[in-house]
Amino acid sequence: MSGWLEHLVFGILATVSVLSSFLVVTRKNPIYSALFLVVMFAMVAGIFMLLDATFLGFMQLLVYAGAIMVLYLFVIMLINPRDETLPDEGGTSEKAFAAGVSLLVFALLTFGISNSDLVTEMTTPGGIPALAEVPATHGAIEAFGYELFSKHLLVFEVASILILVGIIGAVHIAMKQRPASADENDSNEERLVTDV
């Protein structure tokens, strides 16, 4: 892609993603928030693809914009919020606090980026010699998989424990309470055994 077109596409993607994420936090109805979040995820996927990370971009679309957002929407629709039943979102002081924290983070990042010598170096053409030529396999599934299963093998395995813990937690919290009779048995059993 030629230089100006890339900049144009990035500009559009970035603007739309910032605008839609702003709309996510300002909408009162959670359904609208979720839908704007889908737009934001799609834009970020576009930015990934622009960076030649094709696989990551598609994963972003499939997993976030697809699977996770469907889950969000299911949950929201199960709760079925209406305008009159929506809880009050806190007073002006809470909103001002939230806006203040966001602005603080924004100011911090702006300060960091504008004062960073390394960022200046990266933005000058040819500033980063290592990235001058992107290998053909960059961002492909093969390279991604090789990286994942060789360099990050340990982390990959621990991530499976992470997901398992998530499942256990969800099952434990959502599980029905045990019937009263089972509890009685339990306490009978306890009287027989000694303290551990």
Add this chain to the structure above:
Amino acid sequence: MEPLTLSKAEILAVLPAGALFVTGLIQLLSDLGDPNKTSRQEKTHLAMIGATGALVALASLFVQGTAASTGELYAGAMTDDLFGRLGAGVIIVTSLFCTLMAGGYLSSSGNNRAEFHALVSFSAGAMVLLCQSTNLVSMFVAIETLSLAVYVLAGFFRQQKAASEGAFKYFVMGAFSSGFLLLGMAIIYGLSGASLSFSAIAAAGASDDALFAVGALLVLIGFAFKVGVVPFHSWVPDVYQGAPTLAVGWMAVAVKASSFFALCRFLYHTGGGAYMDQILIALSIVTMILGNLAALNQQSLKRMLAYSGIAHSGYLMIPLIVALSGNDILIGASLPFYLCAYAGTTLAAFGVLTALSKATDKDQLGDLNGLAKSRPLLALGFTVALISLAGIPLTAGFIGKLMIFSDAIGAGFVQLAVIGILTSLVSVYYYLRPIVAMWFRDPRSSFDLIPAPWGVQFTVGACGIATIVFGIFPDWLVELSRISVETILG
């Protein structure tokens, strides 16, 4: 592409965490079918066998190698050095004690499920890995695994409203802080030329950059939420009060210890950027003052220990400041010692609270009245724990504070030492109140006898004795801490 190979050192180094993960899986399998089939002893025994296995695996590392670091394993994801082994030891022993206390505590509230033990095992495995992790990805995945398990543990008694509320607060705040952590890591990763491991980040030479300071600050904020440093502490008292006492004991000791071990390793390698020392000094001063002042007037023992835990996070940041000041990297050695002392004393304190809250959910100061008459051993253990937390001589807590404050003075941070000593004096007041209640007040009724299973008695006794022993003969542990800090940088 070369085939994947694992060295012997790599397999050995992952064994302690692996033993804990496998124990968690077996726990889950043991509960298949009828949950009443496995009695509570079997669940407890399984967890103890697993934790003992992890201890054996940890000990085999010492047989295998010397104190020197093995360098980076798994392409820089983790290492096996004395510092990591010390952290792993603290966590595995803590999980053993928590398991010992768990059986009676859980079944008395009708919640004796294998999930509790499984979640403790999984989070212990993740904490062990966190202590050993040497790159951003493994650090983040370990933190997330342990956090997720601890959120569920905090809300384990879901029939209690306060527990659910506390767990939800913890979950939302934790997810929020993970966002900061991840953003900071992404910035550091990008600035240091796509390097993940701490040593590569240090070698990339980006740490003088302004944006690197912002990234390191965001990582620090992520950790500050986890350990409850003052502007980020609002969840701590509510979660401590609502969550099951045993889970609070586990959180207070293991989450704090592993997070500080990881933060220490991260800061030692990367240096933390331009403004890190000033930020740490400010956070430490605010945390010491607010934590101790807020603890003064608490009637709930759990809330009091929550604020005291916040205050101790403030003290624990001083060794990091001293180490970052660059005077002499070795004088950050008080951190591992202080964490060991804190682990022992806090476990003893929460052991007593576990016994106290076993029957009902009592944790008010007045519930301790006359404990010395009915349960002298528990009262003695709690007294030792409290005077150690207050930093009174002949306890490990005193030696820890002495090391921290003398290091601070040695490195020229006299103001930190003065504030630390003054706030410690303030803390004596609220640590003495339960002691007075236990020894000098009469119980309100003769039916107030607190049940004390032998698991709790053993834990309180062992931790109390360890606190005294390390308070009188600290040399061995001090030396171990010093050598372990030396091994961080290889």
